[in-house]
Amino acid sequence: MELGSVVQFLDNKSILVTGGTGFLAKIFVEKILRVQPNVKKLYLLVRAADHKSAIHRLHNEIIGKDLFRNLKEKHGKSFTSFISDKISMIPGDISRQDLGVEDSGLIQQVFKDVEVVLNLAASTNFDERYDVALGLNTMGVKYVADFVKQCVKLRVLVHVSTAYVSGERSGLILENGYGVGETLNGVAGLDVDAERKVVEDKLNDLRLQGASDKDITIAMKDLGIHRARVYGWPNTYVFTKAMGEMMLGELKGVIPTVILRPTIITSTYKEPFSGWVEGTRTIDSLAVAYAKGILTFFLGNLDSIVDVIPADMVVNAMIAAVMAHASHQPPESIYQVGSSLRNPMKYFHLQDYGFRYFTNKPWINKDGKPVIVGRVRVLDNMDSFHRYMAFRYLLLLKGLEWANAAFCHFFQGVYSNMNRKINYVMRLVDIYRPYLFFDAVFDDLNTEKLRMAARTSLVEEDVLYFDPKCIDWEDYFMNIHIPGIVKHVFK
Numbered sequence: 010m011e012l013g014s015v016v017q018f019l020d021n022k023s024i025l026v027t028g029g030t031g032f033l034a035k036i037f038v039e040k041i042l043r044v045q046p047n048v049k050k051l052y053l054l055v056r057a058a059d060h061k062s063a064i065h066r067l068h069n070e071i072i073g074k075d076l077f078r079n080l081k082e083k084h085g086k087s088f089t090s091f092i093s094d095k096i097s098m099i100p101g102d103i104s105r106q107d108l109g110v111e112d113s114g115l116i117q118q119v120f121k122d123v124e125v126v127l128n129l130a131a132s133t134n135f136d137e138r139y140d141v142a143l144g145l146n147t148m149g150v151k152y153v154a155d156f157v158k159q160c161v162k163l164r165v166l167v168h169v170s171t172a173y174v175s176g177e178r179s180g181l182i183l184e185n186g187y188g189v190g191e192t193l194n195g196v197a198g199l200d201v202d203a204e205r206k207v208v209e210d211k212l213n214d215l216r217l218q219g220a221s222d223k224d225i226t227i228a229m230k231d232l233g234i235h236r237a238r239v240y241g242w243p244n245t246y247v248f249t250k251a252m253g254e255m256m257l258g259e260l261k262g263v264i265p266t267v268i269l270r271p272t273i274i275t276s277t278y279k280e281p282f283s284g285w286v287e288g289t290r291t292i293d294s295l296a297v298a299y300a301k302g303i304l305t306f307f308l309g310n311l312d313s314i315v316d317v318i319p320a321d322m323v324v325n326a327m328i329a330a331v332m333a334h335a336s337h338q339p340p341e342s343i344y345q346v347g348s349s350l351r352n353p354m355k356y357f358h359l360q361d362y363g364f365r366y367f368t369n370k371p372w373i374n375k376d377g378k379p380v381i382v383g384r385v386r387v388l389d390n391m392d393s394f395h396r397y398m399a400f401r402y403l404l405l406l407k408g409l410e411w412a413n414a415a416f417c418h419f420f421q422g423v424y425s426n427m428n429r430k431i432n433y434v435m436r437l438v439d440i441y442r443p444y445l446f447f448d449a450v451f452d453d454l455n456t457e458k459l460r461m462a463a464r465t466s467l468v469e470e471d472v473l474y475f476d477p478k479c480i481d482w483e484d485y486f487m488n489i490h491i492p493g494i495v496k497h498v499f500k
């Protein structure tokens with residue numbers, strides 16, 4: 010595998026990116042514009058009613074972000090004209106056929122120009138409604154593939170999936186693809202059209218019963234988890250992402266396709282600067298809850314490996330995969346991008362870094378007072394968790410239920426509130442449990458081949474760094490990631 014020059018590769022290229030307002034997409038766009046200002050066009054497909062609202066999103070949610078500050082400084086007054094020259098916004102929706110794009114002139118331009126497509130649009134909510142997740146993470150992949158087949162100069166489609174399509178398996182998880190209809194527990198009969206019918210029937214039933222929007226949402230969320238578990242996946246997100254991969258498998262040989270499977274993506278390691286992050290993502294929600302004094306226990310195995318990878322490394326791996334597959338057709342088509350094999354870190358370390366960081370620099374709450382954190386209680390199995398909940402909350406809830414019945418619903422408000430919170434915690438635990446007790450390592454042999462190619466044949470050394478071995482986790486968490494989430498995520 011030879012990569013050559015990234016600057017030369019990107020020169021005069023047109024790239025289509027779906028989900029342009031997303032976390033990873035923004036980091037990709039910034040990197041391309043920084044590394045090769047002579048890229049021809051970045052077409053960003055975003056959900057928007059029309060072109061005007063798409064432009065509004067470009068300014069507010071993409072280039073208006075701190076992430077673009079270096080680029081803004083570099084271009085000075087010409088930044089706006091540079092952006093309008095290089096970025097073309099496409100209002101659309103990947104869960105619709107033809108990606109919901111209505112501007113035929115723009116479509117023709119895309120079909121004529123685009124050589125590289127990155128599919129980053131997704132619902133990343135683990136507990137998404139099944140109809141939404143299926144429409145986006147599964148059918149959306151098919152619609153994107155159908156769309157890009159019409160790009161006459163297409164050289165590669167990179168679809169970003171997730172390493173956790175593996176479900177709850179343990180051991181070494183290889184970079185293998187899913188066959189159509191393959192399931193994790195061997196239950197036969199998985200079929201995307203049948204799943205769409207299940208969704209349609211359920212929605213029709215609910216409407217016939219006159220269910221409220223809220224009830225429909227709850228029922229569709231439950232349906233997703235139920236369908237995922239029928240076939241062995243732990244939640245709707247990873248189940249629909251796995252089916253999305255199956256959709257691409259059907260197209261093998263028709264268009265050059267790459268699947269990239271990152272693990273848990275964290276803030277930027279180096280570029281455009283360290284510590285940029287957006288939104289509260291999986292493990293960060295733990296850090297936020299801990300620093301604010303909300304997290305009173307940690308559920309999980311502290312010896313489990315938590316596989317995290319900085320976002321700029323994922324973007325670099327993406328670019329390297331694009332270059333490798335646009336020029337040759339290497340036999341590999343799935344790349345797992347994580348750290349568990351080459352530089353594993355454990356929950357124990359995460360807990361320790363959080364404790365040390367927030368003891369030294371406590372979060373100042375709304376009243377201007379520092380939140381004092383301590384070492385939280387660790388519940389290392391589900392039995393301890395159930396006991397903890399029973400003693401601490403469920404007994405109290407039962408007492409409230411009796412008192413409420415005895416005092417003519419006087420405590421109804423308190424009771425309902427507590428019941429809702431407990432149900433919420435139980436649901437979160439149910440959804441995240443597989444990751445807190447995760448017992449697997451992601452193989453990355455294919456990604457390592459890409460790294461080797463980058464090391465030996467990339468003209469611009471260091472531009473595409475994505476080797477997790479070089480990360481000192483303590484330094485990264487204490488000096489980059491935690492300060493990054495405090496700065497960009499804490500509110």
Ligand SMILES: NC(=O)c1ccc[n+]([C@@H]2O[C@H](COP(=O)([O-])OP(=O)(O)OC[C@H]3O[C@@H](n4cnc5c(N)ncnc54)[C@H](OP(=O)(O)O)[C@@H]3O)[C@@H](O)[C@H]2O)c1
Nearest residue numbers: 028030031032033056102103104130131133171271273274
């Ligand atoms: N972040 C992680 O830790 C992680 C880890 C592994 C894999 N991944 C994968 O990496 C990819 C990018 O993740 P991310 O963290 O950057 O996600 P993200 O920030 O949640 O962005 C998702 C993007 O998809 C867009 N989108 C949602 N519905 C759409 C629709 N119907 N049509 C068009 N666009 C739509 C969203 O647009 P709106 O702004 O309109 O909602 C948003 O721009 C995803 O495929 C995800 O599964 C992420």
